[in-house]
Amino acid sequence: MTADCSCTSGTSGTACSGGSGCSGCSGCVDELAAANLPGQSELHWRTAPHGAALSRMRSWLAGDSQPLDIRSLSHQGTDDPAIALLDTWAVVTDVVSFYTERIAQEGFLRTATERDSVRQQARSLGYELRPGVSAQAELAFDVETAPGSPEVVVVPEDTPVQTVPAPGKLPQTFETTAELEARGSWNSVAAYDRTPQPFGFGIDTVWLDTTTSGVKVDDRVLVVGSERAGVAEGDAHSDAHEKWDFRRVTAVDVDPPHTPGWTRLTLDRPLGYRRSRNLVAEKDVRVHRLGQRLNLFGWNAPDPALLDSTKVTSWADFALKAGDRRLEIDGDVPAIVPGSWVVLEQPGHTEAYQVESVTPDGATKYALSGKLTRVTLDISEHLDDFDRNHALVHAVSRELPASWMPRPDLVGSTAPGGGHVLDLVPTDPVLPKGREIVVTGTTDTDESAVEATRLTAAASSVDGVMTITVDPPLMNAYHSGTVRVRANVAVATHGETVEQVLGSGDGRRAFASFDLRRPPLTFVRSTTAASGAVPALEVRVEDVEWTRVDSLFEAGPRDRVYIVRQAESGTTTVTFGDGVHGSRLPTGAENVRATYRVGIGEDGAAEPDQVRLPVRKPRGIASVTNLGPAHDWAPSETLEEARLTAPQRVRTLDRAVSVTDYEDFARGYSGIGRARADLVWDGRIDTVVVSVLASTGEAPADSLVTALRDTLDGARETRAPRVVLPAEVVDVGAGLRIDVDPHFEVPLVRAAVETALLAAFGSMELATPLAASAVLVVAAAVPGVVSVTMPELTGGPVDDLLVAEPGRWGPPAGSPAAAPRLLPAQALRLTAPLLDVQVVAR
Template sequence: MSDCDCNGACACACADCGGAATTPPVAYNPPGQDRIAYRAGTYRSFYGRMVAGLSGQQAGPLRQLHTRERGDPSIALLDAWAVAADILSFYNERIANEAYLRTATERRSVLELARLTGYRLRPGVAASVYLAYQLDANAGALTIPVGTRSQSVPGPGEQMQTFETAEPLEARARWNAIRPRLTQPQLRSAADIVDQPLYLRGVSTRLKVNDALLVDFGMGGQHDFHYYRVGSVALDEAAGRTRIGLRAWSGGAGTQSLALPGWLQLSFTSIDTLIRQLGRLPNLQPRNALRLRRDPAQAFVGGADVYPQLLKNFQPALDARLYDALVNAPVAQPVPVRVYALRVAAPLFAHNAPHQPAPGLENHMVLEPPDYVVPTITNTWGPFADLPGDGPDGLPHIALDRVYDTVRADADSWVVVDRPFVDGFSDAPDVPAGVSVHRVGNVRTATMSTPAGAALEVTQLDVESAWLRDLGDRDRMESVLESTAALRGTRVYAQSEPLELAEEPLAEELGDERGRIGEIELDGLYDGLKPGRWLFVNGERSDMGDVRNVAATELVMLAAVRNGVRMTAGDTGGGKEPPPPEPLPGERIHTFITLAEPLAYRYRRASVTLQANVVRATHGETRHEVLGGGDPTKAFQQLALKQGPLTHVAASTETGADSTLAVRVNGLLWHEHVALVADGQDARAYVTRRNDAEQTSVVFGDGMHGQRPPGGADNIRAVYRSGIGVSGNVGAGQITLATDKPLGVAGVVNPLRASGGADPDRLEQARRNAPLAVMTLGRLVSVRDYADFARAFAGIGKATATQQRSAGRAAVVVTIAGIDDQPVDPNSDLFRNLLAALRRLGDPQLPLRLQLCEALALTVRARVALQPDYAWEDVAPRIRAALYDAHGFERRKIGQGVVDSAIVATIQQVRGVAYALVQVRTYTQGELVAGLTPATPAGINRVEPAQIAYLTPKVPDTVILELLP
């Protein structure tokens, strides 16, 4: 082939064409090219035509010039002009290419072409984040003003970023970490106390298994005693309480049936469920407090916080005292159950007395059983065991086996007498085993002796309700007193010590798996919480089955606040009419809150904290700057901002961003317009221009279209914020430096990552988005209009729209992705503003759903054969780079299918490749989950409309290259 580039109209006198033609080349440009041919010729064609002209009929005297040596001055002159023409035609072609959007290579060209259609290159958008402030414990109520600055701690390769609060925040120290209510008063009865644990205050109760407990269920001054044994003891040192299980007084140790927490009853069927749970997005909260839907019935329900707030408003004297009084006001009687630990277990005096010989047989060496006198209470205690009177009044005395100094006589001193079965023999009645409780009226120490002559110092108890009185029959009482079994087997449990009850822990989880909005009861009474306030909910998820220690954080909005008490269930069972609910015994007033949207996850209640000092913040730092002095002699006076880039925040406008620039001339605010052509001579307006370095300039009018700024020294001032782009998308917990610290502020943190930040349009993005300005014209009619509008919205990289059926109606589903695959959180300003703009500019009667696209993993295995003399070490990196460039996120579209031939074509274009054999697969996230197990997912090449498949250089194994021999 010849290297002639004359497009078939050669006049260059080269060997291939002979220089016969003198017609200039004609450029032909097929449609859809990324560059156009617009050159009149090249150096070779220009030189050839000029040299050929020396021999033409119109050459005149120049025909006498026969030399064609380049050293000849005449030929050298033609050579110089050929060089000049080549340069001119080259730049002329470049200028022609810069005049078309598809072929322009300079960002300035695209910027100016876009302005012709009214499109301004997207300036980028600032990231948004929600900050949680921490206040000193002794700080009072304070207001954190708008513009309070905080900074991030940069990671490797990052720079410190500044964020400013976008709203005023009323903050209080009590709101640093609010806990949900974790305990409630114990409601126990004799019917269920064995089946439920009992919680005692403290961890030093000194109780152990089989210890005796006396429980009084009496009310109204009456006693209803029941006796139990300790079945189990568990210490909860963190909560400062002891959990004990009870069993019946006699019998086996027994077992206690406790309901397992809900998170122990769940089980996973597959890892896929785990990944789906981890990947669930938080629910979309209202955009701000003004967009919160309020229900008057809910706002003025009984116990609503509006009532004490109104009282404080009408009676200022209540302001500092009302809530302190309410929090300490008992609304129900204390818990009626009283528990006593019986620390002493004592046998009766002479319980170990031996059998004595019958009178007159003391000297016999061998005694038969009938000759024994067995010990009983009657013959060992003597007159101390005499029953008073002739009626069944019982025995008012109890003699213990030794001295017990710890037994006292007071109002709460009780003894439990455990009596064994007594066989009445002959005519005496049998006496069943029994347990009785008695108040100790008097305690004394005395010396008692047995008939055998043993004398011991013992403790004698006078009981107010006589012992054995429960038998109700004197013959039975005498049977006990005359029984050796009663003497040896009776045990007296004394030294009753009252145990203070603790509140029982609440086991129910926080959140509802059915997505219902429920109330959250807080651990106290909180003043000042108002609907519309942002909250962070932090805790350990309990909806993960057997997987523990999975922490989560949700941003939620407060919808309603009321103050009330926890009520009993009021259910008797058995189909009977349940009694009305009543406050739990000993209950006090707590605050109940309702969220605008249900929690997306379920949490272990004990792990949850709620942060209420939360405020929205955006990326950027405020600058106060003197731009200069006005000069009315200049038309379109231009002044540049000294700091950059200018911050634009997300907004529900057509462009998706609002500038933070405010310009004042002589103290008067001037307004930024898109263009000055429609402004009159009195309009205080200006436009802004951005150069390639993202430096912003303010351009004023010429007196005909917009005012010229009045003259003065430094009378033009600007307030704006600088800082924008993906650098503001810092991770969770990175914003920890409170640059501005109002008095009382201890610190700040962002529990969730910042999101929504996007860089200004690059060349390819501007080329793609510029035509969109004339596609929708500020109104959304067709389905494609929704996609075009979303694609041109600041911060959005890709968008598509489809029509689907929902509840029998047509609905538009818009699927979006962030620029460079930056994550877009549903609660970010970017997502909320785009949704609001779509609804405002579209059909209000048409159902609309905005969703994030699902990323698919695109993988390529290519076996490549090389052309001779090429090295694999040089070709393989270029193949990999070409694949990432042609099939990376930037070049792929949402819903675009994967074609094997396109992958082959990309590889074939790399210099040195002879041919390639490829295998292409796409993997959904569900298939990636399957790959976590030993099973290998098959992978498919199908891409759904709401999915995008692309290669990512972050995972090198997605592109596997092999050299064919």
């Protein structure tokens, strides 16, 4: 609506004269008030548009106080020179009225459209628009381990590493935030992935701690323990004589999934005799591969009856004698050595023996002549049950590394200690407390994952296992064989260091200001500032560091302080005091210097393995990379966000007392896009549950949640229990059919509907429901859409309304039997894969 001041006075009933009293007449005031109700997104303040201005001037000409010849002009057309002149001035008033409305609109926080207007109004409340936050990445350094390489390498603070730029992009610089002591033994520490291998009844798999065992399919293995090895000749027969298993290998898997460095043997049948009398080795169990299949000497002797049936019916000493521990093996087999094992096998009978002595020899008997190997066995039990013609000798045993097997349990969130404790292969020295580490591995869902965490206690090494305690805990559950801990890790933030001489101080100048030459100024994460970010800027005057403050208002005349202000162009200005509010600069030549960093926001959103070009590589460092993507970056604050968060400074005063304060405080934190606070009863006490989403609409990183929690703890009432949790993002879908105007292109309209729906519902507020009618309204508003069917929503129990839960106490979604706990608020998110927009065929 346009305010038209050609009104009628409420008291006289005559037309408003448009004079100086017009702005105060009740009709004009009432009409302007009606046009500018509270909560409007734009202001209506055009008090003198062309038609209204010309009408008011004609009314003045027609007034009773005017001469008759003047009054007669009021009825003339615009072709009359006098009226044409008035028409021209009406155009002028229309232009002035238009810009007056624009200026008035920029004077209100809700209606301002220029970012600088919002900035100035927010500044009057003591609030500075958030400029964004630089990205953070965990850089893993690899130390050279070749002979002669230094054992310890110190990576200095502010070591720059550049990204490998994507096509059309510029390289970005990341700099380490602290000094790092790196060692070759900490390059990549494996998880302790083994546990003693059991050999119980029914087991049909044997694990080998090697990938070069030499075992092949159809090989034979002997599983035997100290019970059988301790049996001597003359001992009474007992179960110890039978506690061994001889099996055939049916499958050999080298490096099975999630267990690199291991070999898995599958046996033809499980270990043991029967459950009631399993006869499985239990003490000091060893697994031997029997590498050669041999025969007894005389296995190929001819039947003596074929030679002379009247005189010889069998060869002398051909049968194996009871009580005789000697065995004659065909051929010279030097690989059979004392202490090794042999297994005699023939249909219906198998026995295992240990070799006590070996003598190479030769013989001429049984109509044969050749080499043989005489072997003395540890016992003679059942030896006479075998015959030379049918017995096979499995010999040349080699012990396999079968004492250990891969840990079957997962590492991380499902471990007994939760994700706080990790068992690693020991390093020398052990990992110290406070060290940043990166954990990589394959999760229980067969996905590769990377998590950054920190050691909260010095590692302890006991019995070949180094145990570390970390916080935050690991969120994923990993297969232990895939876990690697990169312990030469330094946190780096996006931004390149620049040194600049700002200028010369002049004691006569009040509020001296200097511009930083290179934009944009880097802002890094901070838990001491309510906004969550501080500029990476250091200003020195005559080599003395001055202190940055938010405002000069409370500064004294001798306080060496300055303020930082940013313009819409991205230029950063440093302003000093006037001698009353903050000290003036001392007079000098080029005595004001600044060291700052440039780079912020999405420019630093590096992908994994993209930050790997060291500008200055310390001696002894082989390589560096970021294993995970850069995170915790935040864009500059938008107009809509500023309109919402600027008044919060007045409401909260950087303190959190009420539940609403918690929500307002979190919303104003750099990097947080959505926030909600709920007071939840957990059965014992009321707890403030703060649920947050990152500015990208995704769940925030652990480091951002931790930083917000620490900052909030410094601003809240400490007696009030609180938790800060990443909000739960629930992906939902919608299906609808649209009828497209035949004058429009169908693919373009369909794409526009999808774009409009994703823009409207792709990042919803926390605990905000989604109704099918809301989807219909958005789709119907797209140009070219004639009609829309009622959408069907997916992702909830009903198809016309999806509900997002607030913070609450209860079991996690999908696990109704789990123990209840504090849960974050939910945020519904319409996603492209779940959006189905179909076009009605004509």
